[in-house]
Amino acid sequence: MALWVAIxxxxxxxxxxxxxxTAGVAFYTLGQTKIFEATSTIVFDPNVPRPxxxxxxxxxxxxxxxxxxxxxxxxxxxxxxxMRVASQVVKDLELNRDPNFLAxxxxxxxxxxxxxxxxxxxxxxMARLTVEPIxxxxxxxxxxxxxxxxxxxxxxxxxxxxxxxxxxxxVFESATTAADWLRGQIGGxxxxxxxxxxxxHQFKMDxxxxxxxxxxxxxxxxxxxxxxxxxxxxxxAQRERVVSRLAELRKIPADDPAALxxxxxxxxxxxxxxxxxxxxxxxxxxxxxAEGRGENHPAVRSAQAQLDSVxxxxxxxxxxxxxxxxxxxAGFEREIAGLxxxxxxxxxxxLDLNLMEIEYGRLRxxxxxxxxxxSLVIERSKETxxxxxxxxxxxxxxxRPLVPKLPVTPNVPLNIAGGVAAGLALGLLAAxxxxxxxxxxxxxxxxxxxxxxxxxxxxxxxxxxxxxxxxGRRRAAREARRRASAAEPSDHVPxxxxxxxxxxxxxxxxxxxxxxxxxxxxxxxxxxxxxxxxAVPSEGKTTVACAIxxxxxxxxxxxxxxxxxxxxxxxxSVFRRRNNFGVTSAxxxxxxxxxxxxxxxxxxxxxxxxxxxxxxPAELLHSEAFRGVLERxxxxxxxxxxxxxxxxxxxxATVLSTLVDGVVVVVRASKTTKEMVRRALKSLRDVGSQLVxxxxxxxxxxxxxxxxxxxxxxxxEGYSSQHPPTPPAPEREExxxxxxxx
Numbered sequence: 001m002a003l004w005v006a007i008x009x010x011x012x013x014x015x016x017x018x019x020x021x022t023a024g025v026a027f028y029t030l031g032q033t034k035i036f037e038a039t040s041t042i043v044f045d046p047n048v049p050r051p052x053x054x055x056x057x058x059x060x061x062x063x064x065x066x067x068x069x070x071x072x073x074x075x076x077x078x079x080x081x082x083m084r085v086a087s088q089v090v091k092d093l094e095l096n097r098d099p100n101f102l103a104x105x106x107x108x109x110x111x112x113x114x115x116x117x118x119x120x121x122x123x124x125x126m127a128r129l130t131v132e133p134i135x136x137x138x139x140x141x142x143x144x145x146x147x148x149x150x151x152x153x154x155x156x157x158x159x160x161x162x163x164x165x166x167x168x169x170x171v172f173e174s175a176t177t178a179a180d181w182l183r184g185q186i187g188g189x190x191x192x193x194x195x196x197x198x199x200x201h202q203f204k205m206d207x208x209x210x211x212x213x214x215x216x217x218x219x220x221x222x223x224x225x226x227x228x229x230x231x232x233x234x235x236x237a238q239r240e241r242v243v244s245r246l247a248e249l250r251k252i253p254a255d256d257p258a259a260l261x262x263x264x265x266x267x268x269x270x271x272x273x274x275x276x277x278x279x280x281x282x283x284x285x286x287x288x289x290a291e292g293r294g295e296n297h298p299a300v301r302s303a304q305a306q307l308d309s310v311x312x313x314x315x316x317x318x319x320x321x322x323x324x325x326x327x328x329x330a331g332f333e334r335e336i337a338g339l340x341x342x343x344x345x346x347x348x349x350x351l352d353l354n355l356m357e358i359e360y361g362r363l364r365x366x367x368x369x370x371x372x373x374x375s376l377v378i379e380r381s382k383e384t385x386x387x388x389x390x391x392x393x394x395x396x397x398x399x400r401p402l403v404p405k406l407p408v409t410p411n412v413p414l415n416i417a418g419g420v421a422a423g424l425a426l427g428l429l430a431a432x433x434x435x436x437x438x439x440x441x442x443x444x445x446x447x448x449x450x451x452x453x454x455x456x457x458x459x460x461x462x463x464x465x466x467x468x469x470x471x472g473r474r475r476a477a478r479e480a481r482r483r484a485s486a487a488e489p490s491d492h493v494p495x496x497x498x499x500x501x502x503x504x505x506x507x508x509x510x511x512x513x514x515x516x517x518x519x520x521x522x523x524x525x526x527x528x529x530x531x532x533x534x535a536v537p538s539e540g541k542t543t544v545a546c547a548i549x550x551x552x553x554x555x556x557x558x559x560x561x562x563x564x565x566x567x568x569x570x571x572x573s574v575f576r577r578r579n580n581f582g583v584t585s586a587x588x589x590x591x592x593x594x595x596x597x598x599x600x601x602x603x604x605x606x607x608x609x610x611x612x613x614x615x616x617p618a619e620l621l622h623s624e625a626f627r628g629v630l631e632r633x634x635x636x637x638x639x640x641x642x643x644x645x646x647x648x649x650x651x652x653a654t655v656l657s658t659l660v661d662g663v664v665v666v667v668r669a670s671k672t673t674k675e676m677v678r679r680a681l682k683s684l685r686d687v688g689s690q691l692v693x694x695x696x697x698x699x700x701x702x703x704x705x706x707x708x709x710x711x712x713x714x715x716x717e718g719y720s721s722q723h724p725p726t727p728p729a730p731e732r733e734e735x736x737x738x739x740x741x742x
Contacts, residue, residue: 017423035145038144040142076167087122090122186377193373285300496542496547497550528640530663534667535646535648564621569609580612618652663692
């Protein structure tokens, strides 16, 4: 679902990349030269007939030579595209003087005398050749691609003809060379065979032995050595186990003999009993000490004596076991030494026997080798003579190349389809990558899923929120840009007061929904004091605070909007009031607590500005004086809405969150990152603040992910006639703004 949303949001990017890639592929494809392909088929027979007696006309190969056949086919396929064949074709057809072949252009495209080296032209020819074996057969297709179909057929015919003739010449030349060499080896091999037979016979007579008796004796010695080696290995393993257990026992501390290995406890019942007595005595001593009895107390001294006695007995038993293990280890050492001497003696006898057997085997192998070589040379000599006389070629051309009719490249439909697919894939990857790299919160679903907090509502973006009834979002945005470019005076309604001046706007409807959600979050115990804050600056928390306060005042409640941003206050400029008297003034003089609020142009809404900006805002907000100011405001008003600094930037908001009934966190759509909001919510939870919920501000409700909020942008003419816009109030600069609402 998230993938589909990412694609829908970036569908223009996907469409643009798809169109660009498709257009580029189509332009490139249509500009390519048409290439034709001529094809020929060749059959290989790796088993050349060998007419020797009963084998005349039969194949000398068998099914076990599969890998030899594979190597043969691979070699022949490579030989077709070899430099030797290509160079011979270039020389025969004088392709190095053909400019159209060199440039791969149709016949007659270029004129003039051009000459390149035979090697370079052969490399060009090899690059255009393709050799593909046909699976499960002895056939191979040879293809040549060229811009001229007739030239492709002519050149490919020359290639296959040259290859088959070279293969026949190689077979004849190899047969001639082999026959001459084999005839020269027959005499020497006959003498070697006779000498090896006499040497083997003389060795048996001198040693008075038979090969069978040597083998039997060797097997007996081998069995004896195997048994000795097994016994030696067992004794070494037993010795290592004893030594290991002895080492573990030596690690037992004298002051804590109860720390015995589990293996020793399982092997010795005495150790188990002594360890149990030691643990009981130690527990009894600790119990007496825990009761506060001193070392000289009779019971303590008795328990200590009992513990020392048991410890001595336990250590003595451990020492006895250690000595037993030491004796066992020494016994194993003696057995190992004896077995080793027996094994060395058997090994020496085996070595002496091996020397005799090696000499006998050497003579026997020499005789057998000479016998096989002599027989093989005689056989190959006769076979080679017959092969040379027959001049058999094991390569045949099955299908000669024809003139191709249609080009194979470029494939316009396939290339364009591939361009569409590549462009679409690139667009999808770009859309997904863009969404994955974007760590901001953009939709209500992301707020609830990523933060795990209640979503109180969504405030539309400024273009939608500031639009007058009957005016679309795009028209409002164009009007705002026109005013900015013309440097017109800013007589338009501030976004913070849109709820009051434009009761039918999208922001007003959204603010009323947020007010309703806040009220129903705790209907029996309403949040009388609300803190409006955000994770980082420029999230629109002042706009949200004004919207919530205005909607609550419109509902008939007496609401005071308190500006507690003692670093960068803005509420006094929104309502066009002076900031020379306010919250900080009441903190310094409690007698003026009732005078810090002033009326606003919104009925039932009062404003408490910050007053003079102090050098230590966090300390002032954490003081008892501020608590008194806040309690006094709660007594005089139904709702107290506090605008505070960001949570992460300063600690003011965290301090204020502990003094209010609930906290509303503002998140700016497509700007605030998930990590920042999580960090801010963690800061609130760490101090035990009551989180009411999250408001998503500056959201583009025209987007598909805000389908449930699109009604905020609906403003018909009928609604605008019922609720005409209220003109902005004139700016007030009188120092008598602060009044007592009571």
